[in-house]
Amino acid sequence: MAGAAVEAGVRPFKVLILGNSAVGKTTLVDRITTSIFNHETQPTIGAGFSVVSTEVMGSRGSMPVKAHLWDTSGQELYRSITTSYFRGADAAIFCFDLTDDSSRDALLAQWVEDLADQASDALVLLVGCKHDLTVHGDGDARSDGGTSTTARGPAFGSAVSRERAEETARELELTLQARRIEDGVPNAPSATSMPGSRSGGSDRLTDGKDASWSPWRVRYIATSSVSGEGVEPMIRGLL
Numbered sequence: 001m002a003g004a005a006v007e008a009g010v011r012p013f014k015v016l017i018l019g020n021s022a023v024g025k026t027t028l029v030d031r032i033t034t035s036i037f038n039h040e041t042q043p044t045i046g047a048g049f050s051v052v053s054t055e056v057m058g059s060r061g062s063m064p065v066k067a068h069l070w071d072t073s074g075q076e077l078y079r080s081i082t083t084s085y086f087r088g089a090d091a092a093i094f095c096f097d098l099t100d101d102s103s104r105d106a107l108l109a110q111w112v113e114d115l116a117d118q119a120s121d122a123l124v125l126l127v128g129c130k131h132d133l134t135v136h137g138d139g140d141a142r143s144d145g146g147t148s149t150t151a152r153g154p155a156f157g158s159a160v161s162r163e164r165a166e167e168t169a170r171e172l173e174l175t176l177q178a179r180r181i182e183d184g185v186p187n188a189p190s191a192t193s194m195p196g197s198r199s200g201g202s203d204r205l206t207d208g209k210d211a212s213w214s215p216w217r218v219r220y221i222a223t224s225s226v227s228g229e230g231v232e233p234m235i236r237g238l239l
């Protein structure tokens, strides 16, 4: 089981960062690793990875864990390269752009199928990126009346509401659950032994709302790589 090998320190926790091009994956990884907003990212070619080291509570107390964050390209052109990294993933962060509803649709139409084919037992988080471009809290409208720009130009498109994002999380959950059953995946990852388990925990995973963690649930978190909002809770929820 993936979690046991990670906990025993045999190998790092493998985390995939997935989602359409320009949703903010590389910027999010840069925010995680450097704590700054890098506004000069270029479209990722294939995939790249970064290492994050932290401590988590395991069955034998606090222990160091290393995570490899695999930042993948969202471009169709690189799809076959991207999916070749999926096997053996312990977790996947499904990213969409809160100002672009089609990037949320794409997670359901394509990305979850790709993951289910290769690593159906991976722990999954749903992350709505660019929360700074929405009205704080619900994401129904742009905070600036629609004048914000990103380094690659104005962020156009319909904003995604929290309700819609939560629905997406449930749909991802159902797809993965069905595939796990089909694949005969045993009750994995174990709710108590792997990093990411938060049974009864009180991590503030979602915009200030307390949420206990279960690896079988797909949690939704809104993040901003500009302000750093949601990034730390996301990492804590994952590891």
Ligand SMILES: Nc1nc2c(ncn2[C@@H]2O[C@H](COP(=O)(O)OP(=O)(O)OP(=O)(O)O)[C@@H](O)[C@H]2O)c(=O)[nH]1
Pocket (backbone or CB within 6 Å): 019, 020, 021, 022, 023, 024, 025, 026, 027, 028, 038, 039, 040, 041, 042, 043, 044, 045, 072, 073, 074, 075, 129, 130, 131, 132, 133, 149, 150, 151, 152, 153, 223, 224, 225, 226
């Ligand atoms: N306002 C705002 N802009 C962001 C945020 N995150 C990313 N961006 C902008 O969104 C654009 C795309 O970001 P990237 O991180 O390169 O996107 P990506 O998902 O890695 O794209 P690919 O590598 O092509 O798959 C850039 O112009 C970023 O500056 C955010 O939290 N807030």
Ligand SMILES: [Mg+2]
Pocket (backbone or CB within 6 Å): 025, 026, 027, 041, 042, 043, 044, 071, 072, 073, 074
């Ligand atoms: Mg990128």
